[in-house]
Amino acid sequence: MKFRPSFFLVFLAFALISFLPSCSILNQGKELKTFADCEFTVGTVKVVNIAGIDVSGFSKISDLSINDYAKLVQEAFSKEIDSRLEIEIIALNNHDKRAYISGVDWELYLKDNLYSKGVISKPVEVLPHQQSSFVVETNINLYQIIHSKSLMELLSIIIEKQDAVNLSDLDAVLRVKPWYQSGTTVKKYPGFVRIKL
Secondary structure, three states: OOOOHHHHHHHHHHHHHHHHHHHHHHHHHHHHHHHHOOEEEEEEEEEEEEOOEEOOOOOOHHHOOHHHHHHHHHHHHHOOOEEEEEEEEEEEOOOOOOEEEOEEEEEEEEOOEEEEEEEEOOOEEEOOOOEEEEEEEEEEEHHHHOOOOOHHHHHHHHOOOOOOOOOHHHOEEEEEEEEEEEOOEEEEOOOOEEEEO
């Protein structure tokens, strides 16, 4: 049988097509592990919404309307100040290889109890010996965080940034499970990365 170069080229092309996706998945697996091995710290923790009031653009307490303030007083008395919290997580890559993920599943624990959970479907890339960040957004009862402060002290911390929102009194821990997506396949890190807040 006479050997035909065209047949060999078709076979070679097919082999390359089959090999490249597996090579890509292998690289993504390594980048996923590198991300999990990053050093994680907490950046800014800020409240962007209190009791349905968007305070993200406020810089002083007087930016609140009378109706807004009356609503907050009512919420404070009920001890249920439903708020929206943004937690910035900083990932430092101390390795010589790139870290990359397609997103993370996260769980927020307060005093060892699962408080809330969610998914961030946004890629995060951390180049070697550099850092990057992602933000976890969650609803929380603000009264649990600053129950010992007056409403004015609370607003001063949140709106006028006179202090930092502190989650340490709640023994707050964020657990993240990074993952990557290749086509329709989603590969998740086998465990959780634990971040003390």
